[in-house]
Amino acid sequence: MKTEPTTAVLKQIGVVHSPYSEKKDAPFQGRHEMKEATIELFEAYEPGLLDIESCTHLHVLYWQDKGDRTILQTKTPWGPDIHGVFCTRSPNRPNLIGMCVVDFLERNGRFLKVRGLDALDGSSLIDIKPYSPAIDSFPDARIGWCKEGK
Amino acid sequence: MKTEPTTAVLKQIGVVHSPYSEKKDAPFQGRHEMKEATIELFEAYEPGLLDIESCTHLHVLYWQDKGDRTILQTKTPWGPDIHGVFCTRSPNRPNLIGMCVVDFLERNGRFLKVRGLDALDGSSLIDIKPYSPAIDSFPDARIGWCKEGK
Numbered sequence: 001m002k003t004e005p006t007t008a009v010l011k012q013i014g015v016v017h018s019p020y021s022e023k024k025d026a027p028f029q030g031r032h033e034m035k036e037a038t039i040e041l042f043e044a045y046e047p048g049l050l051d052i053e054s055c056t057h058l059h060v061l062y063w064q065d066k067g068d069r070t071i072l073q074t075k076t077p078w079g080p081d082i083h084g085v086f087c088t089r090s091p092n093r094p095n096l097i098g099m100c101v102v103d104f105l106e107r108n109g110r111f112l113k114v115r116g117l118d119a120l121d122g123s124s125l126i127d128i129k130p131y132s133p134a135i136d137s138f139p140d141a142r143i144g145w146c147k148e149g150k
Numbered sequence: 151m152k153t154e155p156t157t158a159v160l161k162q163i164g165v166v167h168s169p170y171s172e173k174k175d176a177p178f179q180g181r182h183e184m185k186e187a188t189i190e191l192f193e194a195y196e197p198g199l200l201d202i203e204s205c206t207h208l209h210v211l212y213w214q215d216k217g218d219r220t221i222l223q224t225k226t227p228w229g230p231d232i233h234g235v236f237c238t239r240s241p242n243r244p245n246l247i248g249m250c251v252v253d254f255l256e257r258n259g260r261f262l263k264v265r266g267l268d269a270l271d272g273s274s275l276i277d278i279k280p281y282s283p284a285i286d287s288f289p290d291a292r293i294g295w296c297k298e299g300k
Binding site for chain 2: 005006007008010011012013026039041042045047048049050051052053054055056057059061063065071072073081082083084085086087088089093094095096097099100101124125126128129130131132133134135136137138139140141142144145146148150
């Protein structure tokens with residue numbers, strides 16, 4: 001059976017306010033610089049935040065609109081070698097979804113203060129998911145091509 | 151400054167072949183049933199897999215097209231209470247992106263055998279990212295509304 005590729009439309013549900021205004025300012029990973037950022041959810045989606053205060057960590061999904069959708073192999077900050085984008089966290093990839101685990105610090109209405117987000121200021125928010133250690137935490141995982149394995 | 155919501159178009163880059171052909175068959179989380187599934191990447195994207203064999207775990211992002219985009223609050227399998235969708239992993243949410251950490255078992259060309267994926271058979275693949283324990287593993291994280299905290 002031949003499968004025809006399809007497309008889907010993402011809706012922006014909010015905006016990231018971060019200390020990183022340009023690509024050169026942003027850390028390779030937000031985790032390596034523990035700066036604070038604010039996630040603003042648009043009013044229409046605020047009911048979706050019910051009970052989010054009870055989460056210590058969140059997955060933040062955003063749109064990396066400065067990325068290049070045509071790149072399939074790339075260098076990384078971790079060495080001189082070329083790798084496929086699907087084994088790197090490069091913003092350049094067929095679908096420009098950025099994903100980052102953040103510490104959740106504080107909620108003020110539809111504004112969430114977080115720490116560890118690597119998104120550029122003004123990035124479009126597309127989803128928030130709770131971080132569940134039961135299904136998301138694998139401390140023994142390894143990325144073999146990376147010298148430190150992680 | 152008023153921010154106007156924008157949209158972005160996701161491209162399907164492959165297809166999931168899983169043992170779950172209907173919504174009622176799929177586990178709440180793939181991690182709770184360790185069945186095997188195969189991720190098929192379309193030919194055009196195969197160069198993006200270079201070195202992926204060196205990863206032990208992958209984040210798989212797929213499109214949950216059976217989800218309801220209008221739902222903002224929901225019950226969960228874990229209790230009778232209603233929660234905002236952004237603190238649940240419900241497939242019902244404004245953007246139907248499903249995300250699952252899987253064990254990576256084997257690569258055969260553009261086909262990846264994995265374990266622990268909760269996607270329905272035929273789901274559209276939209277991204278693969280390497281799992282990095284340095285930035286993705288937080289064993290002490292908690293979801294407070296959930297009885298077991300995780």
